[in-house]
Every structure is written in C-alpha cells, then in structure tokens.
C-alpha cells in the first residue's frame with residue numbers, strides 16, 4: 001500500500017472542504033502532517049453554517065478548480081470544460097484570436113447550373129417540342145432558361161386540393177417550402193377563375209400574346225382586337241367607378257378603362273339622367289364566353305348588372321346582360337331599376353373621354369417633371385362632374401357641332417338648365433414615356449438634365465418624339481360603345497394634343513368635341529382665375545402631389561380593408577375604437 005505524504009496545501013484544501021467555519025483562517029497542523037491523521041472534528045455542539053460566498057476563499061469554487069475545470073470563475077462557473085480560446089472569439093479586437101480560422105488561400109466557386117452542353121441540349125429539345133405544337137405561344141429559349149419564373153404549386157396543378165384548416169378556412173402554399181399561411185374563403189375560386197379565363201381562344205386569326213410570355217412575337221400588322229377580361233367597382237374621391245382590364249393582340253400590355261357612369265350604381269343618378277342615356281358597358285365582357293357558363297363566373301369577371309351587395313343576394317347582379325345588338329335589348333341593361341320613373345325626356349350629354357398614357361414618375365412618385373398625375377386626377381374629376389344639359393355647343397377647334405346640341409333643350413328654353421350626372425371614361429394606356437418605356441424615359445430625363453428638351457432627348461435616344469398608337473384605345477372605346485359607330489353618337493375628348501384627336505379619328509372614332517386641359521398651376525397664377533374657390537383649393541395643396549383626389553383616403557371600405565389586415569393577416573396596428581365594427 002503506497003503511502004502518500006500530503007503537503008500543507010492539500011491539508012488546507014481538505015480542511016476547507018470539511019470545515020463549517022465561516023471564516024477560513026490558516027488551519028492548525030495535525031500532528032505528523034499525516035494524511036491518515038484524523039481531520040479535525042467539527043466543533044461539537046456548534047450550529048453548522050455554510051461558508052459565505054463572498055469570503056476571501058470560496059470552498060465550492062476551489063473544489064471546482066481542483067476538479068480540473070481550469071480557469072473557472074464565479075461568473076463562468078458551469079460553462080462546461082474550458083477550452084483554450086473558447087471565449088476569444090468574443091473579442092473581435094484581438095487579431096490573434098485562436099478561434100479564427102485562416103481563410104483558404106483560394107476560394108473555390110462551384111456552379112449549381114448544369115454544364116453548358118447539357119443546357120444547350122435541353123434548349124434544343126425545348127425548341128423542337130414547341131415547333132411540333134404551333135398553337136402554343138413561343139418563348140425565347142434564352143429568356144425561358146435565363147429567367148425562371150417560379151409557379152405557385154396551386155397554379156401548376158389546379159386540381160391540387162387546398163389544405164383545409166380545422167377552422168374551415170383554406171390555405172395556399174407556394175413551392176414545397178411551407179410559407180406563411182393565409183386563409184381564404186372556402187369557395188372554389190381558383191376553379192371559377194380558371195373556367196372564366198380560356199384566354200388562348202379569344203383572338204381568332206391572330207396569335208394571341210399571353211401576358212406571361214416575356215418577349216412574344218406579336219403580329220402588329222393584324223387589326224387591333226381587344227377583350228375586356230374583368231371589371232370591378234372602385235370607390236374613389238371622385239365617386240365610384242368601374243375599372244376594366246383589357247387584353248389585346250397588339251402588345252403585351254394590360255390596358256385599362258376607368259368608366260364613370262353613376263346610373264349603373266344609383267337609382268337617384270338614373271332618375272336625374274336623361275331617358276336616352278345608355279350604360280357604358282363592355283360588349284366583350286358581357287357576351288357569353290362559353291356554353292353553360294355559370295352565374296358565378298360572370299360575377300367574378302364583373303359581367304353583372306347593378307351593384308354587388310356584400311353578403312347578400314343581388315337581384316341585379318344575378319341577371320346577365322344580354323348581348324348588345326338591338327336598342328331594345330340594350331334597354332334591358334337598366335332593368336334592375338325598371339320600376340323607377342326614371343330619366344328626363346331630353347338628349348343626353350356626350351360622354352367625356354380621356355386617353356391617358358401611363359406615367360410612373362408623375363402618377364406614382366409625384367414627379368414634378370410633368371403634370372401627368374394631376375391630369376389623371378383632373379380627368380376623373382371633370383368626367384364625374386354633373387353637366388348642364390347642352391343648350392348649344394360651339395364648333396371650337398373646327399369640330400362639327402352635334403345635331404343634338406344645336407337646339408336648346410326644353411328645360412333650357414324655359415330658363416332652367418338642369419344638370420345631369422357626368423359620365424365618361426379614362427382609357428389608361430400602358431404607353432409609358434409616350435411609348436418609349438420607363439427605361440428610356442429615365443435616360444431621356446438625364447439628357448434633359450444636360451439641357452435638352454423632352455423632344456430632343458427622345459430623338460437623341462433614337463426614338464420618335466411620340467411613339468404612341470391609338471388603335472387599341474379606339475377598339476376599347478368601340479367595345480364600350482363609345483366610338484360613335486353604334487347607337488352612341490360620339491365623344492368629347494379631353495386633351496390638348498392634336499395627335500390624339502387625329503389618331504383616334506384615323507381609327508374611326510367620332511370625336512365631336514375637344515375639351516382642353518389647363519394645368520392647375522396656370523389657372524391659379526396671378527393672371528388666372530384666382531377668385532375661383534376650386535383653384536384656390538388646389539393652390540393650397542402641396543405642389544407635386546400626384547395622388548388622385550390629393551387628400552386623406554377614408555371611408556367604410558377602407559376601414560374594412562384595414563381591419564382585415566389586422567384581424568386576418570396579423571398586421572401590427574391598433575384599430576381605433578371608432579373604426580371597430
């Protein structure tokens with residue numbers, strides 16, 4: 001049996017571990033300093049007390065040190081076995097931090113793409129396949145492979161069932177990775193929409209350019225054709241309007257028509273309007289799209305009559321409008337208000353039309369390089385304004401005076417000129433930068449910053465001063481019954497641009513009157529109509545604001561929209577008491 005001789009330090013530690021003394025003074029040596037010597041017995045009868053943790057030497061701490069935990073301190077006790085430099089990485093100021101791994105001398109990049117030869121082979125196969133199916137829209141192999149567009153799983157497989165939650169709502173997930181789940185009403189909306197959109201069949205004799213094809217080959221020589229894909233009611237500061245979205249066979253853009261026609265929405269407006277007034281409706285939207293189409297399909301695309309009532313049966317909505325063709329049928333479009341004694345027995349005003357070209361800078365970010373935002377706002381305002389029934393129309397700008405305007409109306413003859421609800425349309429053409437596109441317009445602005453004017457800048461970039469065409473706009477007007485070649489006589493055109501008048505006339509639209517647009521700032525100037533309260537109001541607005549109506553957006557529909565965001569999408573905003581249900 002080996003015999004170990006304990007040092008004084010060992011004895012001190014032993015005494016520490018077994019002592020119940022609060023203060024640790026030097027221990028009395030035992031005779032012979034022998035480890036087998038009995039440890040001093042606890043002082044009999046004294047109450048045991050734990051050593052103070054703030055004493056100069058802590059028994060627990062020292063025992064831990066001796067147990068091999070290395071550099072353990074009070075604050076790091078229990079962090080596991082200490083490794084050299086375990087905390088060094090916490091100190092970024094230490095360049096010699098041992099945890100820092102030296103960078104590999106050469107960074108190796110690995111491509112996740114297939115080898116080029118493989119990709120070329122796939123492209124070749126793809127081309128051969130599309131050549132075999134001539135009916136399908138062609139996509140450039142370069143674009144098809146270079147810009148992969150992820151497709152939602154439910155779009156790839158429309159029959160894929162939607163996951164149903166225990167609460168009965170449905171959730172859509174995109175891709176294989178489960179993302180944030182959003183619930184929708186448990187109606188087969190995707191099926192309805194799919195059934196309602198067999199877009200490839202719309203344009204006979206031409207290859208229809210699918211909006212999803214990035215750079216399609218478009219037969220621009222074909223006669224322009226349009227189809228209204230959907231329509232919906234939008235409340236705005238200028239009243240409620242109907243937004244129509246159009247597809248066409250000329251370009252890859254979705255052009256819009258903003259229809260202001262209060263008689264479609266309110267019996268009062270209908271009563272105030274002349275009896276001869278026709279609703280402004282899209283023929284291609286209203287016509288039957290396929291055998292056996294359902295009422296729900298028509299409602300979803302907006303081919304209903306009247307006004308949808310949330311949560312309720314709508315008598316008017318369920319009645320599909322008949323095809324256009326005869327005036328008698330046309331009258332049926334108003335049949336939702338048949339029982340009203342409606343309309344004055346007089347001629348109507350001509351619809352006011354603006355052909356407006358897209359301007360992201362002016363309309364969306366309030367650019368003060370142009371007045372496009374203001375013009376859009378002003379156009380909607382003027383169209384929605386109640387109009388005095390015409391007593392006469394001047395032949396301004398050399399346009400013929402319409403027969404209906406030459407003789408005073410009966411009411412005007414009696415001295416009282418009644419006002420009728422305004423009506424008309426803004427055709428919103430996606431012809432940014434007068435047709436050169438936003439990229440080129442941005443470049444043109446830089447040239448303008450060098451001192452060139454807007455026309456020269458266009459020319460310097462190799463464009464025309466104005467590259468817009470009016471064939472599609474004319475077809476949209478025709479579809480809405482406003483080209484003047486049907487029961488409607490023609491339009492008043494809101495523009496200062498003679499090319500627009502000529503462009504539309506060349507497409508067969510009857511422009512019976514031009515209505516000028518004066519920039520508000522010019523009207524508000526010292527020499528302008530300063531006394532006019534309307535212009536005074538605009539003058540006090542902050543310059544450059546391009547928002548329609550240029551004021552606070554409010555109303556019950558906005559409240560509902562915001563509440564839904566909070567209640568169903570988790571938006572972090574408190575609903576004020578007054579705006580709760």
Ligand SMILES: Nc1nc2c(ncn2[C@@H]2O[C@H](COP(=O)(O)OP(=O)(O)OP(=O)(O)O)[C@@H](O)[C@H]2O)c(=O)[nH]1
Pocket residue numbers: 355356357358359360369370372375431432433434435436441444454458494495496497500517
């Ligand atoms: N290339 C170019 N386009 C611009 C510039 N400023 C505005 N635009 C574009 O011009 C178009 C505005 O046209 P419209 O609103 O139809 O008006 P207009 O042709 O001037 O004629 P009006 O009917 O009298 O207003 C929009 O597409 C704008 O994006 C510019 O400096 N350069």
